Amino acid sequence: MAAADEIQSAQQATARAIAGAHSHREGALLPILHAVQEEFGCIPPQTIPAIADVLNLSRAEVHGVVSFYHDFRDTPAGRHVVKLCRAEACQAMGGAALAEQLLEDLDTGWSGTTADGRLTIEPVYCLGLCACAPAAMIDEKPHGRLDAARLTTLLSELAP
């Protein structure tokens, strides 16, 4: 318990320092949240009051912003993030079946992380790659014309 408390207060201090470094900017909250997520891999909920305090916002306001954006997480993602497109074009080109199969193979659900912490699978609604559907983005890199085999290969090529 004491160790957990220490981690929490260390995280709060770090978040406070990050927030302080950005607080002079106009519209500082989003850059701060990005930097905090960069640091911890997520926005730990206990850092929200610290960030709010630095900017003199309420914790409700910061929570409202954090929860608005898909990309801000409250727990860290796996070592690799796979975003599978679920928009119309990809669905029409077999994306739904591809996704279903992948989730089943990995024994996880949407926004879930595999037990070994290697992969997090997230839905995304259009990557702008409709012409080469079905599409996915793996660790910030877009891939098109996917099928089960190609997806498996791509994932197996990722670092462990």
Place this chain on the structure above:
Amino acid sequence: MTVIKETDFGTPAVHAATTVRLTIDGRQIDVPAGTSLMRAAAEAGIEVPKLCATDMIDAFGSCRLCLVEVDGRRGTPASCTTPAEEGMVVRTQTDRLKGLRRGVMELYISDHPLDCLTCAANGDCELQDMAGAVGLREVRYGYDGSNHVTPRDTSGETNPLYRPQDQSNPYFTYDPSKCIVCSRCVRACEEVQGTFALTIEGRGFGSRVAAGMNEDFLSSECVSCGACVQACPTATLQENSVIDIGLPEHSKVTTCAYCGVGCSFKAEMRGEEVVRMVPWKDGKANRGHSCVKGRFAWGYATHRDRILNPMIREKITDPWREVSWEEAFAHTARELRRIQHQYGREAIGGITSSRCTNEETYLVQKLVRAGFRNNNVDTCARVCHSPTGYGLGQAFGTSAGTQDFDSVEDTDVMIVIGANPTDGHPVFASRMKKRLRQGARLIVIDPRRIDLVRTPHVEAAHHLPLKPGTNVAVLTAMAHVIVTEGLCDERFIRERCDWSEFEDWAAFVAEERHGPEATAAYTGVDAEALRQAARLFATGGNGAIYYGLGVTEHSQGSTAVMALANLAMATGNIGRRGVGVNPLRGQNNVQGSCDMGSFPHELPGYRHISGDETRQIFEKLWGVELDSEPGLRIPNMLDAAVHGNFRGLYVQGEDILQSDPDTKHVAAGLAAMECVIVHDLFLNETANYAHVFLPGSTFLEKDGTFTNAERRINRVRKVMSPKNGYADWEVTLKLAEALGLDWSYRHPSEIMDEIAATTPSFAGVNYAMLDQKGSVQWPCNASVPDGTPIMHIDGFVRGRGKFIRTEYVATDEKTGPRFPLLLTTGRILSQYNVGAQTRRTANSTWHAEDRLEVHPHDAEQRGIRDGELVKLASRSGATALRARITDRVATGVVYTTFHHPDTQANVITTDYTDWATNCPEYKVTAVQVSPANGPTDWQQSYSAQAEAARRIAEPEVEPAE
């Protein structure tokens, strides 16, 4: 009788110099430029359907129900966000709009429960009204799809979107399943209350209202002001009392009986039962806002602790004996006359209440002057704002604040000194915060880091954390900076003030020993910060000073008030909107009780008792000769009691034992009396020493008026019959009759007529006028028939403004090795004064006991940990309470509240008082703090005495056959 319906204009009123003319649904309408189409329509009596708009908050444009068509423009703009323009032709009802609105409503209702008949808001629901207004007849989407309404879906699976009710707040329930996500609650919390406790969590269909970081309401930043509940158009945020009782069937506008803000409320009733108190938008003090006390904490009115039958006893060690009113009055009159016969005419007196109405207060002082035939009358203002009366009277010529609350809307720089508005005067604090968010600057002078120093979206430009007791030194140092740096408003001073007095004062403050560098050693205030604050106040535009008991409750309270008046005059900040010197008065009618001649030296309207002309007015009317010598003040009465020549006291609605300083001395004084008459709702602490108890009535049970901190006379209206049988004014009346006085008031309005007839500043006030205007600020007479929102506009009431030298004299209460810390006291949002009312409500959920705030450094030195019991001792006494470790207080300073009798913070405070007015020095006591393992001896003996003194004898019952 019906429920008062207020028109919701949809968007706030706009103040603009120019008006525009437009046509809505064929009607020509003139409105101030910038007014929304929705409001323009509403002002013409045309109701545009709406859900997310309400006139307490800015337009948002999210519900898409208020769409209109404008000739010559494409599309269907939202009427709430579209400003009216010259020559516009607007249509609010067309076939196209009807179709759109039905479509929007259909979507809303597809994710809303269809339980209207059993819903708490049935009949008071805007969603229901709008469904009716747009003619919704079917929902083609069905209800089986994704929704927030049902805990489980049709296949029995848990619905992840469903959230259960949040009943953590004792006064209202949050039911997310009924929420339409209009954001009105979130915006009310931000714009009206300024707490920012709510947000919309998530996005799209998943959006939900969340308190804090999706916490329950009670553990979030929510202060339970009720603004969100009032703003909610559905049953999502609903008063628990409405859930329990149902909707009200009639209502009356009345005035809150808590703090000096004097908020207007609609008391919404079912028969004689209060269903809810809803802030009244036309109330000029609160403008439709409220706090947790006025809005919700009225349950004490029907609390089982209320005493409803008169009681008497021979000795305070006897149990109480219930008697009839007739017997109580006869007994009391007999006792008072006996004491006067035995010990002299001066041996009895009375204390008026700052919680009772003007009319009741007037009657008590009349009873003392005309019935007791002496001037031994005083009031609880003695222990709070008497220095305000004296100080402002000396400087300006009137014993009251100079502004109305609306004035803050034009303020550019505020000084808040010795006041904690977000706790003590929360509704006005919200208006201050609103102005501060618009860009006004703030200077806080307080030993403690009060919330206003830094709270979301508000941050003080300067916080000067002075040592308790050094107000005068700090204010004189500010004057030093203003004078020596040439920042005075010379034109104003030459025009309005006595120039030679100013020169004398300027030379005095300019002395180097008054400079911030010289005074820093004992004030603890950084010299440079003080200089910057003084410059800001002098040069930052309209400067307004707001102050509280942290200024007055000192040995130099009156001097500090004069120092504030000097600052305002020197910078030309008097006599227009946005400026002034404004006491934030503690109790609902403390201004009124002072106005009504409650002081031993003053007749109503602050006229000295020695003035023959004034005395003759009353002598003629009352048919008695009045004593021209001032009578005894409260501390003098208690001293005289201890000495044996003061033996009887009538105390209406005040608990002097708990609220006055040096509890042991008060107790000794009371114990020495032969007839203490307590007239109150509850067996309060003073009643432990009483021989007669006359049950009091609540503000809900009587007609009358309260006068708030801005001199506003507000009507109090009776909504239920007195549970004890008589309103307080009737009790005083009957006591007067028993004493042989021939009084013939049939209604409080007749008392007000007498006040108006005898007191020039009230000459124009009567109930018919108050009913018509809603409220009025005194002076109100033939020359100012509409009252006086802002005083001293063309010149000071006393003629020329008076600058007075303010020499700092340190209090005799000094720290030393035995008592190294300074204790200062204050209050908290959820509790009020001695707590007699709020402790008997669910407000204790927030503040169940008094805590002692200690700085971490001082705590560590003494081995004190957060939440532990500590002994707090001064030269006067000792008590034990739990510590709260916080850096809100500086090192060397500790702080507590005085809401709970089992703590009795006033057993610690001393009997030092203001030099001019005897106002006690509550705010400075030298103390020591040490770990404790239980209540102090004093606390134990006190609670044993209290328990014994509260016994009520069982009525004797005839034995059964």
